[in-house]
Amino acid sequence: MRGQGEICLADEFILETEGLTKEFAGFFAVRDVALKVRRGSIHALIGPNGAGKTTCFNLLTKFLKPSAGKILYKGQDITAMAPADVARMGLVRSFQISAVFPHLTALENVRVALQRQHGSSFDFWRSKSVLNRFNDRARELLNDVGLSEFANTPAVEMPYGRKRALEIATTLALDPEMMLLDEPMAGMGHEDIDKIAALIKRISAKYTILMVEHNLSVVANLSDIITVLTRGQVLAQGHYSELTKDERVKEAYLGAGHA
Amino acid sequence: MTTLTDDTLRATPRAMRDEMIVFVVMALLLAAVPFTGVYPFFVMQALCFALLACAFNLLIGYGGLLSFGHAMFLGTAGYCSAHALKVWGLPPELGILVGVAAAFALSIVTGYISIRRQGIYFSMITLALSQLLYFIYLQAPFTHGEDGIQGIPQGHMFGVLDLSKPTVLYYVVLAGFLAGFLLIFRIINSPFGEVLKSIRENEQRAISLGYRTDQYKFLAFVLSGTLAGFAGSLKVFVAQNASLTDVHWSMSGEVVLMTLVGGLGTIFGPVVGAFVIIAMQQYLASFGQWVTVIQGSIFVICVLTFRRGVIGEIAHYFRRSL
Amino acid sequence: MQALYAQLLVGLINGSFYALLSLGLAVIFGMLNIINFAHGALYMMGAFVAYFLLNLGGINYWWALLLAPIIVGIFGMILERTMLQWLTGLDHLYGLLLTFGIALIVQGVFQNYFGSSGLPYAIPDQLKGGMNLGFMFLPIYRGWVVVFSLVVCLATWFLIEKTQLGAYLRAATENPTLVRAFGINVPRMITLTYGLGVGLAALAGVLSAPINQVRPLMGADLIIVVFAVVVIGGMGSIMGSIITGFALGVIEGLTKYFYPEASNTVVFVLMVLVLLVKPTGLTGRAA
């Protein structure tokens, strides 16, 4: 399937990188990566531990500064932007280690995200009851990720898997165009995995998703296209079925067990 | 860094109602002071510090930013108001305005420098800035160095309120305090306040949600600094002097103490804390040399036994947010 | 020009006190996460213990150099055991407040019994007198202070950064529960570490007794500057505070030469500049 991108129109790709490189004191965590993410697709980024997946995410969302290379988002060069501004353009991430506002309730967690978009977040002279108008939408989002009963629970008291779900709900609240999910299923129970997988599938109709995941069944079921990274470089790209046949991928990532 | 506040208590609509009730009770009690025989100057002074502590609390308790240089706003506003009143002969309301404006300007400058720093480094850069300012005030002629500006005229506010009458002064100060307090209360419970709290909780996450967190922290810093300045301007009328004490680092430390003793991140805590500390300074003064020992013991006991502060402990006991 | 050399040398001498004190503070902060406001009071106690040893027990300076840090260190460990240990896991602020309270109590008690103007402590005979260096008259005692504190600083640095014990300490700072679950008696280790930091303060106190008066408030005036040193060096960084300590002494020396009024302030100017350029101090790790 490589090369398909070249035939298509440039704006089919919502995100493109050229020669993206990140060096930590002589160690290349990401090296010369050219990534093209098609609008509306679920694109998986897989690879062995330490391959540079999270680093890639950090570069894309500007939490790290690239050593070299260029990032285009919706055709615009965002290489030099600040992280918050990238988020405002609709490119939003979740974290590998779960990131919630621990002492806010689930509802409030989601509301914080809703509030950003709808302004009024600098209004220090107004009562916060103006935020109540977000409650319905927030409940809806919590419901989507199966957290209805946790609406009034502080995030810190929620089980791990639920925190991941909450994080996704919060991210969705921003109504992003593209979501970067870093191991969204890590540490979840089976039921939750299925729920979240279904959720991702559902929302992918509206959003573009780039995700890192080690759970192969999830990757297999969800992703339209997969890029395999090793040692900071792209090793292969293609559909799951193709990649499982690729000896290099097997050796580097999947292991012998995967036929 | 663990959070300092008791976060098992969250603002729910019921909590807001509780807080309003307590506020009204507090306002009534304070309004009754002149009829009780309690010495009004003591209360006025405590009110000024209470406002300062509340402003400080806005930054630490809700923004997670521990400023170790809040005295600089108090002192700057104090000096500027004092100078305006005494040398330029401005009426009280304009004197206050001058002081508050100075604190506002100062908080913009210092906020711009310090806000990008995290945790303990933020504290330290605010401390360093306030020490620089201390040095400037020590050297600048208009502050009269160690002697301070003394004998400041109180004047007539709006041309009618004679501030040299203790009762009139008392109500003016009380009104100022209540206004400042309500503003802070509102800020905490505003959309802005919500964002601030979430930044305190997890700044990285807030950034990833698209918040330019520096701007929010900056606004919180400026609001806090300006309100602290307002406290400083009011204090000029009460103390009728402006001195280096108000810009010294130990004053910044005292504010931290007041807030902690009362209860960090509680709305009424700083007020109670300010009253406790000021009362301690006043009434322990007659214990002679043992003052510092007694004061020290109180801090030790506070930290070891009721760390949430007076109000924090009460709130925790009743499982209410106060 | 000669005067300038002299100022630099004198600066270095003061720097050794900053270095020793901030070193102890950095050890305590780095390992226990406590901002030890009582450091100044403990430094003062070191000097007083030396004074008592001499005047009540007839024990000379050299023994005091060994005994005072041990005695004050034990006092510190008692403090840690009875009070500070209850604060593990809480915000810095509580430790700061508690130690501030302790400092007030200790200073208050000493002031009650010994007044505030201070007691004399003589320079030991072996170190009396001075050398003419050409550009200045260097009291031998001051030269001794520089050399001795340099040695102590480097030894401490080695202990903490280069030994397994140091690794335990650093790890325990971050996650004491887990380190304990690896089989290390963390509470005891922490107590000993606090004792070490406090002992360093007391050592500085003994060193300074012959130079400064033995005064109850001798530490109170110093503590805030020493804090600044620790911050500039990068909170908790051992080497950072040693280098900054000595460097600050020299810079102060220069300031005293060119603009003496600002000599108490220059450290804060430095702090603002350093924090603006390097947000976590010269060698610090993220807060």
Next chain:
Amino acid sequence: MPDTAIAEAPARTATGGNILQVRNLEAWYGESHILHGINFDVNAGEVVTLLGRNGAGKTTTLKSIMGIIGKRTGSVKFNNQEIIRATSDRIARMGIAFCPEERGIFASLDVRENLMLPPVVREGGLPLEQIFDLFPNLKERLNSQGTKLSGGEQQMLAIARILRTGASFLMLDEPTEGLAPVIIQQIGHTIARLKKEGFTILLVEQNFRFASTVADRYYIVEHGKVIDGFANSELSANMNKLHTYLGV
């Protein structure tokens, strides 16, 4: 800080004897009561897996055994010694090692120091070469700061460092989380080998597929209680149950 009063270790090769006995274990986080009476046994040389939904109390069980939960009651016997009151450093020195869920890599230590951190409690730990064979990534990154490692590398480090100590009873909390399939396979092999060498392993896993390749027995935890348990040989007969309990 050597603590000499250490209980005599079980002979590493002796399998079969009951090594850990948990009875009526209850535990609290502050006010909230999490474990409501956990009962189970582990025999020497076994791999036992705790399964259960998110929040069932698996991690809490391990932590309670390790002595790092503030309030706990009941009985935990290790080699017939009661350890419910013991402090965690004593427990560790009796030969129990713990690899926490959140990994617990130290930011202020480099990878080498992290690896060397846990003190050796007795002879017989894996030598460094073997550890590097298992986790080649670590060898490469030895001088990086601990928390600069990628998520998976941190997980490797967390496992690696307790293999060194010679503790013969390992508690691993979701060791495969965030690891690439190749590495998971390797860990599977490692566990098998450790078992052969006489280690006893108490495992908490969400990844049932992985657990089924290594475990001898399973216990199911729900709402702070062990509600069921069976051996690997009875697995197929119990698939239904597993489905209702865990949705596998």
Next chain:
Amino acid sequence: QDKTVKIGVLTDNSGLYSDLGGAGSTLAAQMAIEDSGLAAKGWKIDLISADHQNKPDIATTIARQWIDVEKVDIFMDVLNSGVALAVNNVVKEKNSILIDTGAATSDLTNAQCSPNTIHWVYDTYMLANSTGQALVKAGGDSWFFLTADYAFGAALERDTAAVVQKAGGKVLGSVKHPLNSSDFSSFLLQAQASKAKIVGLANAGGDTTNSIKQAAEFGIVAGGQKLAGLLLFITDVHSLGLNVAQGLNFTETFYWDLNDGTRAFSKRFSERMKNKAMPSMVQAGVYSGLVHYFKALEAMGGNPHDGAKAVEKMKSMPTDDPLFGQGSIRVDGRKIHPAYLFEVKKPSESKGPWDYYKLVGTVPADQAFRPLSESVCPLVKK
């Protein structure tokens, strides 16, 4: 007539200056009350004391409260110039009384003089005048100043420099050091390099003792330069020890071993002090001031509770007490008495504890203080 009196001792109880005022001042006041014998004549005299922590704002708050709530009639001690000026304002506004025995600034009786205030013991003008002149006369004709960087230090330096120049000496330079420094080596090196014959210490308390001590260490005195402590108290000498302090010249208006009267008082005082210290001139001033105040009250037959009126009365009566001898209070509020130039004894000359000074000169009362002709005090009619 009302015969109740309340005395407030407002002092530094915990800080830098607590040895020379502090608890000793309170004791001195207590002794004055006991010695007055007024209780037997039906007077009821109360005494309270407080710590102003050297902070003008704390002091004014306490002062207001004392006047408004505690009904304090008279403030004693109030050392520290900044505090004194602030309290001076309050006392004037509320028509109370201040007898200041500790603050140095001569402004209290000059630009800031008040009908409610008496400055009892010493001031910067007098120190400069007496010590400065004496040293120049003794051949110390070139000076270098070490000055505490605040109003008090600056005033002391300015006044001393003027005296030195008037007497034909030269000022070669000066260096300002921050208040409460612990290290003076750099400043001393500069003083050394200046080659001035006299190094004038325009500072007080710990600053002075530390500079003296370190001067010895750096061989300043051994190198032939002489130190002049412009404001030194006996407690400072005590803490320095005679070894270091010997040979210093300075001015005080009271010394315990001056005559029978001072010795008798000081012995009684010292016995009641916790650390057996002899009284400083500040503490002695508290006693002396109160003695005179009580005389005025008796003369008025009761307490008018009117500060200006009582001060008026005090000014009209000559003063006489065993500690400061005979004297008077000028219209500007300046208490007039002789000043004594002392030199610190060598250890070999000292006969016992607290035997520290030998008298080397006396400035007569009429020459010791700023002449009224130079005064800008509005109370002085010209």
